[in-house]
Amino acid sequence: MARYILSQTCIFRFSQGYNNSQRLSKYTCCGSTNSSNTNVIHDRQKQRFTVTLDCGGTVSSAVLKYTLSHDQQVELISTEVPESHRGKGAAAHLAKAALDFVVEENLTARISCWYIRKYVDENPHLGYQAYIEDE
Template identity: 70%
Template sequence: MLPRNCLCNLRRAQRLAAGKPSGSQFCGLSAEAKRVVHDRQQRRFVVRLDGGGPERSAVLSYAYRTDRHVQLLSTVVPEPFRGKGVAAQLAKAALDFVVEEQLKATVSCWYIQKYVKENPHHGYQAYIED
């Protein structure tokens, strides 16, 4: 039997080959887990995760350097949920926030740097300062 992530990727590939939508990139997670919440007070983006145990969350934290400049600090995804697209959803939400608010951003998190490089079509690089 294939591991869950292999089965999810196989099903996704089969749907794409059949011309059907690829479905959720959160294969194996509940519908609630897909929702990214922007907690402006705590300056973070959160995805609540459930894994049959205590409630857990994936978090992308940021801080304001000035009123028009944010620093994207870190992305943390609990081990059982890594590789399922959760960090990508957090990165996209944070970068979309930067674009929508017309902010400048400094990126401290390696994953967000990787996400920006892998998604040049979104135009995020124009908002990133070294």
């Protein structure tokens, strides 16, 4: 059974837990007016969330890296977005997907990445703060 959540310009699809999740959203790429679908892929083995970005035939990736300890604590380490895609929402997609994973799995999170901290602080209405362990 799939569950859909509509949030501003994003549609999230959760199917059989977050492991098989896909996130579909539309945003402007490289300043063009053409919208493109962006899938956030969660690779549990490599402990990362990835967005493949296509801009006029040039393909690159934005990545959020994390670690998961045996005591079920996630450390959200970093977000890396190619310069050509900065400021267009790719990091926000990654941060939301990672934080949704923390919530879905009922984990606690430590945040080492300044951007993810900023995202949590700027979106208190999403309720992520309850899952964040302050250092």
